[in-house]
Amino acid sequence: MTNDDKDIPRVEIIPEECKGCELCVTQCPKDCLYMSDKINQFGYNVACYTGESCTGCGICFYACPEPGTIKVFKK
Amino acid sequence: MGKILQKPTGFYDKFVRKPGTYDQVTHYCPGCGHGRIHKLIAEAMQNLEIGDQTVFISPVGCSVFAYYYFDCGNIQSAHGRAPAVGTGVARSNPHAITISYQGDGDLGAIGTSEIIHAANRGERMTIIFVNNGIYGMTGGQMAPTTLPGQITSTTPYGRDAATTGLPMKMCEIISQLDAPVYVERTAVTDAKGIMKTKRAITKALKSQKEGYGFSFVEILSACPIGWKMSANDSIKRIEEEMIPYFPLKTFKDEIADRTPRPVVPVAPSQEDVLKALGHDQKEEILFKNDKKFIDDFTTQKVRIAGFGGQGVLMAGTTLGMLGMELGLDVTWLPSYGPEMRGGTANCHVVLSNKEVGSPVVESPNVLIAMNEPSLVEFEPSVTPGGLVIVNSSVVVGKCKRSDVTVLEIPMTEIADSCGLKAAANMASISAYLAFSKVIEKDQLVTLIKAKFKKKSLIEQNVAVIEAAYKYVSDHVRG
Amino acid sequence: MKREFIKGNDAIAKAALLAGCTQYYGYPITPSSEIIHTVARVFPKAGASFVQAESELAAINMVYGAATTGQRIMTASSSPGISLKQEGVSYMASAELPCVVVDIMRAGPGLGNIWPEQSDYDQVVKGGGHGSYKTPVLAPNCPQEMCDHTILAFELADKYRTPVYVLADAYMGQVMEPVTFPSEVAKVEKKDWALYADKDSKHNLVTSIQMNTIEMEKVNIRLQKKYQEIVANEVRFEEYCMDDAEMALVSYGIASRISRSVVDELRETGLKVGLLRPITLYPFPTLRIQELSKRIKVFAAIELSNGQMVDDVKLAVNGACPVEYYGRMGGAVPTHEEVVSQVKGFYKLYLA
Numbered sequence: 001m002t003n004d005d006k007d008i009p010r011v012e013i014i015p016e017e018c019k020g021c022e023l024c025v026t027q028c029p030k031d032c033l034y035m036s037d038k039i040n041q042f043g044y045n046v047a048c049y050t051g052e053s054c055t056g057c058g059i060c061f062y063a064c065p066e067p068g069t070i071k072v073f074k075k
Numbered sequence: 076m077g078k079i080l081q082k083p084t085g086f087y088d089k090f091v092r093k094p095g096t097y098d099q100v101t102h103y104c105p106g107c108g109h110g111r112i113h114k115l116i117a118e119a120m121q122n123l124e125i126g127d128q129t130v131f132i133s134p135v136g137c138s139v140f141a142y143y144y145f146d147c148g149n150i151q152s153a154h155g156r157a158p159a160v161g162t163g164v165a166r167s168n169p170h171a172i173t174i175s176y177q178g179d180g181d182l183g184a185i186g187t188s189e190i191i192h193a194a195n196r197g198e199r200m201t202i203i204f205v206n207n208g209i210y211g212m213t214g215g216q217m218a219p220t221t222l223p224g225q226i227t228s229t230t231p232y233g234r235d236a237a238t239t240g241l242p243m244k245m246c247e248i249i250s251q252l253d254a255p256v257y258v259e260r261t262a263v264t265d266a267k268g269i270m271k272t273k274r275a276i277t278k279a280l281k282s283q284k285e286g287y288g289f290s291f292v293e294i295l296s297a298c299p300i301g302w303k304m305s306a307n308d309s310i311k312r313i314e315e316e317m318i319p320y321f322p323l324k325t326f327k328d329e330i331a332d333r334t335p336r337p338v339v340p341v342a343p344s345q346e347d348v349l350k351a352l353g354h355d356q357k358e359e360i361l362f363k364n365d366k367k368f369i370d371d372f373t374t375q376k377v378r379i380a381g382f383g384g385q386g387v388l389m390a391g392t393t394l395g396m397l398g399m400e401l402g403l404d405v406t407w408l409p410s411y412g413p414e415m416r417g418g419t420a421n422c423h424v425v426l427s428n429k430e431v432g433s434p435v436v437e438s439p440n441v442l443i444a445m446n447e448p449s450l451v452e453f454e455p456s457v458t459p460g461g462l463v464i465v466n467s468s469v470v471v472g473k474c475k476r477s478d479v480t481v482l483e484i485p486m487t488e489i490a491d492s493c494g495l496k497a498a499a500n501m502a503s504i505s506a507y508l509a510f511s512k513v514i515e516k517d518q519l520v521t522l523i524k525a526k527f528k529k530k531s532l533i534e535q536n537v538a539v540i541e542a543a544y545k546y547v548s549d550h551v552r553g
Numbered sequence: 554m555k556r557e558f559i560k561g562n563d564a565i566a567k568a569a570l571l572a573g574c575t576q577y578y579g580y581p582i583t584p585s586s587e588i589i590h591t592v593a594r595v596f597p598k599a600g601a602s603f604v605q606a607e608s609e610l611a612a613i614n615m616v617y618g619a620a621t622t623g624q625r626i627m628t629a630s631s632s633p634g635i636s637l638k639q640e641g642v643s644y645m646a647s648a649e650l651p652c653v654v655v656d657i658m659r660a661g662p663g664l665g666n667i668w669p670e671q672s673d674y675d676q677v678v679k680g681g682g683h684g685s686y687k688t689p690v691l692a693p694n695c696p697q698e699m700c701d702h703t704i705l706a707f708e709l710a711d712k713y714r715t716p717v718y719v720l721a722d723a724y725m726g727q728v729m730e731p732v733t734f735p736s737e738v739a740k741v742e743k744k745d746w747a748l749y750a751d752k753d754s755k756h757n758l759v760t761s762i763q764m765n766t767i768e769m770e771k772v773n774i775r776l777q778k779k780y781q782e783i784v785a786n787e788v789r790f791e792e793y794c795m796d797d798a799e800m801a802l803v804s805y806g807i808a809s810r811i812s813r814s815v816v817d818e819l820r821e822t823g824l825k826v827g828l829l830r831p832i833t834l835y836p837f838p839t840l841r842i843q844e845l846s847k848r849i850k851v852f853a854a855i856e857l858s859n860g861q862m863v864d865d866v867k868l869a870v871n872g873a874c875p876v877e878y879y880g881r882m883g884g885a886v887p888t889h890e891e892v893v894s895q896v897k898g899f900y901k902l903y904l905a
Contacts (some may be wrong), residue, residue: 021306022106023306023307023310026307027265029266062111062114064114065103065109067086071080072079072080094768128750150758151760153644156614162578163614163615163621163626167575188610341624345737347598351570354555354736358554392558408729433807
């Protein structure tokens with residue numbers, strides 16, 4: 001992580017922990033998450049961050065039922 | 076650097092208790108509401124800094140494995156019993172933050188009794204009630220909160236309210252009770268619903284931390300697999316079908332009106348225990364050990380009978396206590412239970428210089444009959460040559476046995492003449508001892524003076540003893 | 554030391570405090586109710602805690618919760634209430650939580666009545682709830698033992714991390730006799746498995762669930778090992794006139810008091826009858842009975858049931874000699890004469 005990154009809100013999703021429920025994707029107000037074609041070891045399609053327009057609102061963090069799959073870096 | 080939203084410290088770093096290789100993910104299905112609620116609890120535990128003192132109880136349901144995840148004390152318990160288990164925890168460790176995490180079958184069906192009564196006692200605990208309207212763990216059966224018409228594996232044609240009742244509204248029921256301080260229903264649906272739930276959980280746990288009693292947070296939650304729909308559709312279902320039936324609101328919030336309870340640890344000291352037992356006083360020795368008296372003593376098998384209120388049982392315990400103080404082996408066995416409340420009472424007393432076998436006196440050598448039915452019932456059981464003492468103030472009929480000695484003593488009148496009608500029982504045993512001479516009068520008086528609980532009545536009881544002895548010496552040839 | 558002329562039930566309640574018991578959870582039922590009455594009166598005065606639960610199920614689960622804190626906890630009931638408590642006892646056996654459960658037996662089945670029976674033997678001595686578990690069972694036959702066994706039960710419960718039963722009958726609960734109480738409160742050690750709601754103990758876990766079959770089997774094997782240890786170390790019994798006996802009565806509780814009088818009378822007539830009184834019903838004095846069966850000509854179990862303990866006598870004797878049974882049911886207590894006549898009959902049959 002560079003110093004510049006710190007000021008930019010963003011989401012990190014651990015693909016190995018995603019169960020593909022899509023709740024984060026649906027509930028993101030900025031539509032900056034999507035379901036990728038990538039399939040993890042469980043066989044689920046995983047949610048991904050588009051890489052832009054995250055405001056760090058944290059909705060996806062709470063939408064996700066898994067404890068640490070989503071990490072949100074606020075401003 | 077700004078704040079990072081990440082796995083709260085209320086969770087274990089790694090879920091090592093969870094079997095299998097994936098120690099970062101839960102055992103819950105995709106889109107399950109439990110995971111979302113767990114995260115809110117773990118976050119509240121982190122923010123309120125209560126992880127060390129929290130005891131988390133997970134009864135049967137999908138969340139029975141909650142102990143895989145929460146970094147606190149964990150108890151897994153029987154189906155529906157978590158509020159009872161929590162009562163035990165909260166009473167033993169009043170400083171604990173006790174969380175009972177229950178599903179709808181657990182709380183609203185098999186555990187209805189436990190939740191109602193824990194709430195009614197205002198136990199120091201927080202209930203997280205996850206309402207998803209279905210039995211998730213056991214295979215999608217009807218729950219008490221299943222909606223009318225809803226298809227489950229035990230309502231394959233839809234829940235029929237006519238035969239299965241309507242869904243139970245637990246917040247509505249719990250909030251009717253006086254003791255709970257905070258009762259709220261929320262839903263983990265969209266961001267707004269989740270934030271409201273977060274506030275409710277935090278409020279409940281904070282109130283417990285501050286010493287307030289029972290709080291109850293019901294959370295409408297999705298079970299996509301059980302409902303056989305996608306996670307997104309199940310959120311829609313909560314909003315469109317569940318919330319209209321289970322309104323979201325604060326049912327009760329009396330935190331501001333209540334006083335926090337102090338934490339008083341349960342730790343009886345030896346001094347307090349001995350005092351409470353009455354064992355803190357030095358033991359008084361009433362009589363010197365009289366070996367000759369004990370050696371010469373003839374076993375007494377006594378049956379005392381009468382109606383309730385005549386002091387029949389106490390006459391027996393007085394004899395027993397006297398025997399004990401004199402160094403004899405003694406037993407006393409009462410009639411008990413509803414029979415006594417029906418009005419009759421009797422007891423068996425054995426005094427002996429040998430170890431008493433059975434305390435049951437089948438064939439007494441002494442019968443004290445305080446009323447007529449007692450004489451009729453027990454007269455045939457007296458051993459030949461035995462003694463029958465009849466309260467002639469009450470009993471009109473005569474003893475029909477010719478092979479026993481009969482003493483007719485107006486016990487009630489003797490007691491009444493001393494101003495204590497209730498002491499007919501004392502007259503009865505006094506007459507028995509006066510006639511049989513198995514124990515001295517002075518010894519009975521000494522016992523009464525030392526051991527009688529109602530101190531104000533000792534004098535009158537001693538007068539009754541004297542009067543009964545006098546009656547026997549005046550009227551009966553020994 | 555403090556001596557009192559006291560009911561068996563009251564002696565249990567008082568002894569519990571002296572054993573270091575801090576909490577009692579119970580539900581009223583005749584003929585055990587004096588226990589809850591005395592607890593309600595005495596526990597709060599001593600700074601101990603008492604809750605009248607909404608049901609027997611709730612009471613035993615409160616005991617479960619309280620026992621996780623390492624404190625000494627007790628509940629008591631009578632037969633129908635014990636049937637209800639079985640759920641919790643099974644969970645506690647599995648989660649290895651100590652507690653003391655007192656059963657003042659009454660007549661059954663069903664509501665039966667409030668008079669003495671010993672027909673909870675099977676449901677208490679053989680485990681009772683679901684699963685392969687046992688609990689130590691102490692069988693007092695006088696108020697002094699109601700006191701002593703209650704204290705011993707707490708010791709065994711802590712030592713083996715298991716529920717322990719004090720199994721007595723209605724007459725043992727109701728009878729009053731002199732009891733000498735200890736003058737000190739037992740010391741209770743801190744437990745390394747308990748949950749004290751603090752940082753040091755929070756990683757302890759109380760559970761009875763284990764989805765993995767092999768892991769659950771390991772739990773079971775651990776429990777069975779514990780029971781073997783209990784069988785090896787904790788058998789208690791008393792023998793009366795057994796040295797030259799040719800016939801042995803076997804009985805416990807109120808039946809043993811009757812049997813003792815019967816032995817006295819039969820000895821006076823020259824019959825070589827003795828009494829073996831199991832004090833622990835689990836573990837049962839199997840080895841001793843096995844040993845005695847080499848010289849005893851006939852055993853007779855005298856019990857207030859359809860013959861439940863007699864099965865354990867038969868298992869111990871294992872065909873080496875005849876085993877007879879005599880008992881009454883429904884709350885009827887056999888009279889002395891009745892037992893004398895029965896025992897004489899057995900004597901004549903096998904020893905004449």
